[in-house]
Amino acid sequence: MSETTIPNVSPPTLYIEGPAFWAPELPGWDIACAAFRDEGGLTDPPAKRPSPQILAPAERRRAPDTVALALEVASAAVTASGRNAKDLPCVFASAHGDLGINDYMCGTLATDPSVLSPIKFHNSVHNAAVGYWTIGTGCMASSNSLSAFETSFAAGLLEAATQCAADQQAILLVGYDVPAVGPLKSVITSAGLMAAAFVVSPVRTERTVASLDWALEPGPSQTPALHSSAANKVHTDSIADALPVFEELARASGTPLRLPLAPTMSLRLLIHPLA
Template sequence: MSRFSAHIDGIALWSPTLPGWAAARSALRGEAPPADPPLPIPAPSQLPPAERRRAPQTVALSLAAAHEAVAACGHDPAQLLAVFASAHGDLPVIDELCRTLVHTPTLVSPTRFLHSIHNAPAGFWSMLTRNGQANTSVSGAAHSFAHGLLEALVQCEAEQRPVLYVAYDTAAVGALTHTTRSQGALAVALVLAPQAGSATSARLDWQLSPGAGDPPATRSPAAQTLSHNAMAPALPLFEALAEEQAARLRWPLSAHQSLDLLIAP
């Protein structure tokens, strides 16, 4: 199959134990321990105070990663295409809505319903950055990171424009813990560009391959502490980027096809 290329101009990773790419990079390289105690997810400072207080975890988490990645690359956020991916959406908000529907159905909050929609983080990003470009929200269960990354790579190649890719998931709570195993909070972000520039840190050569197989495994103790989050399949890519070494990674997209990635620093 054909092989294509994209360039990484911005990188971000945020979790309570790896709060930002600088801290994550050091921890993934084994140069520093994860944050202890874990830090709270930062409230989106760009929102008005009332909205900031109500912002759910997914919005705060994804915006923390998105803003860090864009700040690192220098691209105008208002001009970026954007792809957001999450396996489960905002599980705490969904649990809250379900409990309200069971006990006091007439008190369902329209605001909380808005926060439960899968593309809520993408919508907040568009409004805060005054971005009128197309954005896409992706969910693919256990393959969500790979499907979102493929969507961002395809848009970058097809449109020949920079694309922001943000992938995030939080912990299941309440009754959802019986059906959904995600734990902790993790968001990652990349700004992908069709051509190398002054901010480029790595090149991604990619293609679709037949067959599935297992997703790549994490190697560092810091990454393994996040292995129970639904977005943990992203971590091997960020380990490779932290180590600044060439690597080949492959993620299943389905039972019949995989995303094959070569990383060149």
């Protein structure tokens, strides 16, 4: 019996729409894009946190930083893509969820569990941000809340790309994380607010900004170097593996990126800007 040969098929080219970015030093994609090209600098003083207009004023005040960050870039990405959030599946990626609330929960449970805040408990779950998003937009499409420690953005991008290619449907990718506080700072390096998002589409549209070729690549992995002074100065958090992707979207160098997924596996990306 002859052996069956399995063809080596490359994943299909996908397309990026509506890049969105927020960090205190770079509060918005236009500012970040210019800074990543070394055509602008960091804002001074830094912004405190975004104020997503998708939430009602009272909800904006109560929402934790993770929700504010995620909804700010998600809204910006969907608006720039020209799509309807109600119909758009989404992947939200965060290494740890809300570390401030986790610290509060652990401390309160250890000292006086009876005073635990129901609102903070409600916001402590990892899918809180995507829950606020789907409720606020009325989205009934599929949603994922994904965590993969400090490779969470790469894992989220792989998940979004796989879903997009398999279902032939555009999908929103959102990555976000916040600083560690309390005893968690001794084991988690996250030191700042940062969020990034874009829409991945199976076809090119009038809103497409870049094509995306992607593949899994075995072998030792290493985080790509950052080239702009702005990206290197951002107070990084656990979603910082998004920085080389957004820097490449801005700089359009044509250099392949290899985002670590594991010690011996990377997500290889080649981003081509499209006019």
